[in-house]
Amino acid sequence: MVVRSLDVKKDPFRPCEKDEELLGPEVPYLSAIGALMYLANCTRPDIAFSVNLLARYSSAPTRRHWNGIKHILRYLRGTTDMGLFYSRESKQQLLGYANAGYLSDPHKGRSQTGYVFNCNGTAISWRSVKQTMVATS
Secondary structure: OOOOOOOHHHOOOOOOOOOOOEOOOOOOHHHHHHHHHHHHHHOOHHHHHHHHHHHOOOOOOEHHHHHHHHHHHHHHHHOOOOOOOOOOOOOOOEEEEEEEEEEEEOOOOEEEEEEEEEEOOEEEEEEEEEOOOOOOO
C-alpha cells in the first residue's frame, strides 16, 4: 500500500480562506452532504467524523470541500463490502466507547466528541459532534 501525505492547501477540512472561490448552485454540495449524512447515521459509522467536518462548510463550500466529498465517495465505492452485521448470539455483550479531542477546531476553539456502542462487536449507536462550549483545558 502506498501512503502519500496530503498537501496542506488541499486539506478539505481546513476552513475557507479569503481568496478561495465559493461553489455555485450547479454543484450539488448540500445534496451530497445530505446523502452522506444518511449513510453516516444509518449504516456507515466509519465516515461520520469526516462527513461532520465537511457539513460545517455547507453555507459556503469551496472546490476543496467538494473534493473532500468526492474523496469520501471514492472511499465508499472501494469499501462496498463493508457494513454492519448483526449476529444472533445467545450471549449478548454491550460495550461503549467515547472520545473527545481538545481543540479539534482551533479556529473556533471547539472540541470534537464522539461515541460508539457495540453489541456483540457491531455498532448499534454512534455519534461524532462538535462540542457547543469552548473547552479551556
